[in-house]
Amino acid sequence: MNNRFREEIEEEEAQLEEVEVKPKRKGPEKDNFLKKFLTDGVVSKEAATEALPFLIFISVLCMLYIANSHMAVKNIRDIDKLNKEVKELSWEYKSLKADLMFKSKLTEVAKKVDTLGIKELTEPPNKIIVSNNEH
Numbered sequence: 499m500n501n502r503f504r505e506e507i508e509e510e511e512a513q514l515e516e517v518e519v520k521p522k523r524k525g526p527e528k529d530n531f532l533k534k535f536l537t538d539g540v541v542s543k544e545a546a547t548e549a550l551p552f553l554i555f556i557s558v559l560c561m562l563y564i565a566n567s568h569m570a571v572k573n574i575r576d577i578d579k580l581n582k583e584v585k586e587l588s589w590e591y592k593s594l595k596a597d598l599m600f601k602s603k604l605t606e607v608a609k610k611v612d613t614l615g616i617k618e619l620t621e622p623p624n625k626i627i628v629s630n631n632e633h
Contacts, residue, residue, distance in 0.1 A: 600606065608618055 601610075
């Protein structure tokens with residue numbers, strides 16, 4: 499079975515070789531360059547093998563460069579996030595400070611303590627004098 503298919507493929511290849519379509523040539527230099535490029539390649543195997551350590555070094559540098567840029571972007575995002583948090587905490591501090599200043603006024607303290615039954619003094623406090631012999 500394999501031989502039959504192989505024979506059919508060989509017959510088709512033979513027919514294609516007989517019916518060659520010749521492309522228009524613009525010049526012998528282009529045809530030679532194209533043929534040389536497709537058969538030999540741009541770089542020989544030996545040159546590619548010799549350049550392999552340098553290519554690995556370049557690829558490692560590229561990976562480090564990409565990782566560095568990702569870390570820089572992450573740091574910038576963290577800095578922005580912390581700046582926003584600092585602003586919010588600053589606003590909270592200022593509002594709490596203003597609230598404390600308002601609540602520590604004499605009239606506000608008097609209103610709060612009035613519920614406990616403590617009232618403001620209307621007369622000045624008395625001074626207690628203790629002599630040295632009385633202890």
